Amino acid sequence: xxxxxxxxxxxxxxxxxxxxxxxxxxxxxxxxxxxxxxxxxxxxxxxxxxxxxxxxxxxxxxxxxxxxxxxxxxxxxxxxxxxxxxxxxxxxxxxxxxxxxxxxxxxxxxxxxxxxxxxxxxxxxxxxxxxxxxxxxxxxxxxxxxxxxxxxxxxxxxxxxxxxxxxxxxxxxxxxxxxxxxxxxxxxxxxxxxxxxxxxxxxxxxxxxxxxxxxxxxxxxxxxxxxxxxxxxxxxxxxxxxxxxxxxxxxxxxxxxxxxxxxxxxxxxxxxxxxxxxxxxxxxxxxxxxxxxxxxxxxxxxxxxxxxxxxxxxxxxxxxxxxxxxxxxxxxxxxxxxxxxxxxxxxxxxxxxxxxxxxxxxxxxxxxxxxxxxxxxxxxxxxxxxxxxxxxxxxxxxxxxxxxxxxxxxxxxxxxxxxxxxxxxxxxxxxxxxxxxxx
Amino acid sequence: xxxxxxxxxxxxxxxxxxxxxxxxxxxxxxxxxxxxxxxxxxxxxxxxxxxxxxxxxxxxxxxxxxxxxxxxxxxxxxxxxxxxxxxxxxxxxxxxxxxxxxxxxxxxxxxxxxxxxxxxxxxxxxxxxxxxxxxxxxxxxxxxxxxxxxxxxxxxxxxxxxxxxxxxxxxxxxxxxxxxxxxxxxxxxxxxxxxxxxxxxxxxxxxxxxxxxxxxxxxxxxxxxxxxxxxxxxxxxxxxxxxxxxxxxxxxxxxxxxxxxxxxxxxxxxxxxxxxxxxxx
Numbered sequence: 001x002x003x004x005x006x007x008x009x010x011x012x013x014x015x016x017x018x019x020x021x022x023x024x025x026x027x028x029x030x031x032x033x034x035x036x037x038x039x040x041x042x043x044x045x046x047x048x049x050x051x052x053x054x055x056x057x058x059x060x061x062x063x064x065x066x067x068x069x070x071x072x073x074x075x076x077x078x079x080x081x082x083x084x085x086x087x088x089x090x091x092x093x094x095x096x097x098x099x100x101x102x103x104x105x106x107x108x109x110x111x112x113x114x115x116x117x118x119x120x121x122x123x124x125x126x127x128x129x130x131x132x133x134x135x136x137x138x139x140x141x142x143x144x145x146x147x148x149x150x151x152x153x154x155x156x157x158x159x160x161x162x163x164x165x166x167x168x169x170x171x172x173x174x175x176x177x178x179x180x181x182x183x184x185x186x187x188x189x190x191x192x193x194x195x196x197x198x199x200x201x202x203x204x205x206x207x208x209x210x211x212x213x214x215x216x217x218x219x220x221x222x223x224x225x226x227x228x229x230x231x232x233x234x235x236x237x238x239x240x241x242x243x244x245x246x247x248x249x250x251x252x253x254x255x256x257x258x259x260x261x262x263x264x265x266x267x268x269x270x271x272x273x274x275x276x277x278x279x280x281x282x283x284x285x286x287x288x289x290x291x292x293x294x295x296x297x298x299x300x301x302x303x304x305x306x307x308x309x310x311x312x313x314x315x316x317x318x319x320x321x322x323x324x325x326x327x328x329x330x331x332x333x334x335x336x337x338x339x340x341x342x343x344x345x346x347x348x349x350x351x352x353x354x355x356x357x358x359x360x361x362x363x364x365x366x367x368x369x370x371x372x373x374x375x376x377x378x379x380x381x382x383x384x385x386x387x388x389x390x391x392x393x394x395x396x397x398x399x400x401x402x403x404x405x406x407x408x409x410x411x412x413x414x415x416x417x418x419x420x421x422x423x424x425x426x427x428x429x430x431x432x433x434x435x436x437x438x439x
Numbered sequence: 440x441x442x443x444x445x446x447x448x449x450x451x452x453x454x455x456x457x458x459x460x461x462x463x464x465x466x467x468x469x470x471x472x473x474x475x476x477x478x479x480x481x482x483x484x485x486x487x488x489x490x491x492x493x494x495x496x497x498x499x500x501x502x503x504x505x506x507x508x509x510x511x512x513x514x515x516x517x518x519x520x521x522x523x524x525x526x527x528x529x530x531x532x533x534x535x536x537x538x539x540x541x542x543x544x545x546x547x548x549x550x551x552x553x554x555x556x557x558x559x560x561x562x563x564x565x566x567x568x569x570x571x572x573x574x575x576x577x578x579x580x581x582x583x584x585x586x587x588x589x590x591x592x593x594x595x596x597x598x599x600x601x602x603x604x605x606x607x608x609x610x611x612x613x614x615x616x617x618x619x620x621x622x623x624x625x626x627x628x629x630x631x632x633x634x635x636x637x638x639x640x641x642x643x644x645x646x647x648x649x650x651x652x653x654x655x656x657x658x659x660x661x662x663x664x665x666x667x668x669x670x671x672x673x674x675x676x677x678x679x680x681x682x683x684x685x686x687x688x689x690x691x692x693x694x695x696x697x698x699x700x701x702x703x704x705x706x707x708x709x710x711x712x713x714x715x716x717x718x719x720x
Contacts, residue, residue: 014718088455088562090717096456103453103562111560116486128478129561 002065002100004181004212005086009095010059012081012236013052055081056236058095063229065100065180068203068213070223070244072251073233074361074386079216080185082233086214087183101180104130115159119150119169122158126173140176148172175202181212200226200399220248220359220389221400252290252388272376274311274368277302277345279383281364284351292390293406296354299383301366302347309370311341313348316365325357325404331372338372355408359389359400458714465710469564476567480574487575498582502538506531513651522653524682528594532678533650535583536612540619540670541641543576547620548627548637555720565713566706569624573616580609587681601680608677611695615669618701625709628719648674654690666690669697 056078063069071079084090086097087105112129113122123144127137145151148169150161158166184203200222207213207226217223223230223244230247232240232254240250284296291297301313312331319325330348331337363384368377389400488495506527513519514526521529550572551558551565558565591598627633648670649657657665665671672687672694679686 084717085455088453089559091457091714092455093457096454099453099455101451101453105561112557114482114486116489117482121482121485125478125482128475129557129563131563134474 003062004065005063005099007059007061007097010092011094012056013093014055054236066210068207068227070227070230071216077233078236083183103181104177104179105183119154130177144172144176184215273307273309274305275377276379277304281385291387294354299350304345305341305343312369314367314369318363357387358406359387361386476571479571483575498579502534502583519652525594532681533674536673536677537650539576539580540616543573543616544620546572548623551624551628559717569621598683604680612673615698618705621709622705625712666693669694
């Protein structure tokens with residue numbers, strides 16, 4: 001076996017705040033230089049002491065040719081940064097990676113499409129952007145068109161395409177790039193189920209051809225079915241590497257993210273009647289460190305009350321796509337509605353039942369509401385937590401059930417037979433009656 | 440393990456590592472991406488002429504209308520000299536290379552920010568983007584040249600063999616425009632407010648260039664100052680070729696030297712900041 005990718009101490013540093021190192025305004029820089037000539041000179045000579053952080057730090061790993069490597073980790077663990085470095089979009093700050101052969105990434109579906117140009121023109125443009133030669137494109141043109149299914153609209157500007165046609169054409173081009181190393185980001189999850197299926201199918205096929213795939217995903221099911229090995233990133237560092245099952249287990253066992261504890265000192269001086277001291281999320285059954293879909297969990301909001309008053313807690317829970325999954329207030333509970341709090345520290349707890357949320361990352365906004373109408377404190381994204389998939393793999397089914405919730409639903413099969421079996425229930429009989437009634 | 444990979448030169452090994460300035464490898468790579476350069480330039484040109492009904496006509500109307508206004512303001516009212524050539528003819532022949540320069544520079548300056556979605560998603564030598572952006576300006580110039588023929592006929596000017604030097608002058612204009620445009624493209628990414636300053640810089644630059652006045656108007660002892668501006672030689676040289684005026688070879692040489700120097704400096708600077716583009720955009 002030969003190595004397709006070898007990473008040697010890859011690191012990437014960003015400036016804290018907006019992820020942009022030293023971007024600025026010319027006016028500011030010139031102004032600064034005029035106002036503080038000495039400091040500017042020192043900064044230029046010594047380097048400024050802006051706070052920086054490592055999005056990736058000292059990553060070492062190797063991928064054999066033909067392997068499918070899964071990359072897992074929490075949001076912000078450095079997964080996308082790793083893909084960006086491997087696809088050469090951004091340079092590492094330190095270290096290096098050796099990649100054998102041509103690199104293509106499926107994160108670029110539709111990149112460079114121009115709405116005014118026809119489907120045909122866009123195929124050529126997009127394929128060239130993805131690194132194909134003109135002869136290669138001409139050779140594969142019919143295949144691309146057939147795969148996309150937009151034959152009849154090749155001369156139409158793509159601005160007149162439906163979004164489905166647009167995505168199909170874009171994916172058809174990307175899927176026909178002959179790459180030795182294919183980088184795939186979760187972005188695939190944006191398409192409809194059919195599109196996702198097609199993408200995953202194509203990936204499996206690509207891997208069978210002996211090409212290497214790096215697949216970034218939160219989707220445990222797809223990872224399990226496609227990848228043989230995986231790496232787990234934790235705050236930019238490689239925390240686990242090995243067989244996919246082991247890495248997924250390590251990922252599930254990762255301690256929950258630390259709640260961002262609000263600055264207590266600052267809040268003490270605050271004149272507000274109440275402030276949020278900390279927020280954490282833990283499974284309601286002790287002993288486990290992470291939350292599985294089947295588990296109930298408790299959201300605990302610690303507050304500091306500075307004067308006797310009526311205070312309630314309101315939660316907004318967001319999923320990865322920044323859609324709100326649910327919201328709830330402590331005063332929804334009859335006994336807590338209108339509760340007067342004494343000064344000091346106290347906590348509200350909210351129990352969320354198991355089999356409610358889908359697997360994924362969630363973020364909480366916490367509001368403190370005085371007398372059910374005025375917001376006295378609002379902390380956005382103060383706490384995030386992850387729910388992992390502990391449902392059994394379903395034979396032959398590779399995809400994560402989509403949706404914000406993953407309720408455990410009961411399924412039944414009802415046969416409209418000619419004869420009733422001895423076990424037929426009253427409900428079955430009713431269903432059959434209705435059906436016969438329609439006939 | 441490293442040696443195993445590194446020794447296998449036939450299998451197209453890519454090394455991803457922190458980059459410094461310009462290396463020879465970057466130039467070779469640029470060449471291997473020439474099809475993309477051509478594709479992007481063609482896309483811009485196609486889109487430009489597809490979007491507007493007047494399309495190609497604009498390429499003629501813009502310099503023609505500017506010539507009309509300049510002839511009235513600077514020729515009639517300000518009575519600027521024009522080396523013995525009718526002022527409209529004089530200013531039009533100077534406007535063509537100038538407008539090419541201004542359009543190419545503005546296009547290049549905005550190009551990298553405009554290609555943000557490409558740059559943050561696909562790898563290719565970023566230099567391709569400002570290079571491709573001058574294609575539109577070049578096509579506009581070639582279209583506008585068409586108007587020169589009737590104007591020359593109208594004023595009874597017969598250009599001689601000096602016409603053969605016109606392609607050279609256009610190439611010179613291209614070198615200077617690319618030098619300035621590539622530098623501006625990089626600066627626009629690093630300093631976000633530069634795109635507001637850039638049009639102003641170009642406008643001031645026009646008055647520092649002998650477009651509406653001849654370089655002969657500049658006193659001899661200050662002539663060297665005009666030569667410091669590489670666009671002087673381009674505009675004067677281009678005009679001399681069409682209007683059968685004596686060609687100032689020193690000016691053209693100064694322009695070539697200055698242009699090459701700027702282009703090299705711009706490419707080195709661009710390559711230096713290029714690795715940060717994806718993080719900055």
